Amino acid sequence: MARQRVPEGPAPDPAVQRLRIRYAKRGRLRFTSSRDFQRALERALRRADVPMAFSAGFHPHPKISYANAAATGTASEAEYVEIQVTERVDPESVRVALDAALPDGLDVVTVVEARAGNLADRLEASDWRLEFLGVPSSELAAAVATLLGRERVEVTRMTKSGPRTFDVREALMSAVVEDGTQEESGVSDRAPSGGLGADCAILRLVVRHTTPAVRPDDILTALRDVAGLQPVRPPLVTRLAQGPFDSATARVADPLAADKNADGA
Secondary structure, rough: OOOOOOOOOOOOOOOOOOEEEEEEHHHHHHHOHHHHHHHHHHHHHHHOOOOOOOOOOOOOOEEEEEEEOOOOOOOEEHHHHHHHHOOOOOHHHHHHHHHOOOOOOOEEEEEEEOOOOOOOHHHHHHHHEEEEOOOOOOHHHHHHHHHHHHOEEEEEEEEEOOOEEOOOOOOOOEEEEEEEHHHHOOOOOOOOOOOOOOOOEEEEEEEEEEOOOOOOOHHHHHEEEEEHOOOOOEEEEEEEEEEEEEOOOOOEEOOOOHHHHHOOO
């Protein structure tokens, strides 16, 4: 039996602090993939001189944990990542330095010290905003009402292991249609064409995280199947929040609130 090789050299410095980071994907940077962001973050951490903790072994890597990233092409105001560092640092100083080191559109919103529980366990639901350019609000509202009137709506999505069919209605906690304009809704980079007007309908969704995850495109498939909604162009999708779900208000809370409260205790 071959002898197992033991890495040579000193063991990596231990982590002494964990930081939880909320960042946003805005504008054209919504088209960055998860892997694109991972590479950008690791470079930014080096440029910002953050004292990262590394794993042991032949191929050490920085101790970074990613949680429930939004899909490529989706904008977000609430993405989360956790890092471990070998020296105690001021979270606000890290936020400023890291935000400056990342490209515009990948913006660091909050950095807090991890003081309570597991971050991934707090990400129970997401609050989504879908902007339908050229779709009348009345048409969207009628389609949403049809969907909400169903007890179960199954859709099929292709996964790595093949097609999978699942219910999207159970995960849909709320759906509200609002009026909006192109200027107010932030879709100015997608100027109307082909006769589409500047008005748009806005759909706010609160979706509980399930397995498999119900994504906004699954809701769109359900609206097409049960109500025949087929917009001329795909809606602009933005995640506004993700975190603990308050069933009394059907709203999503701040997942970093427990860390902030512990910090002030």
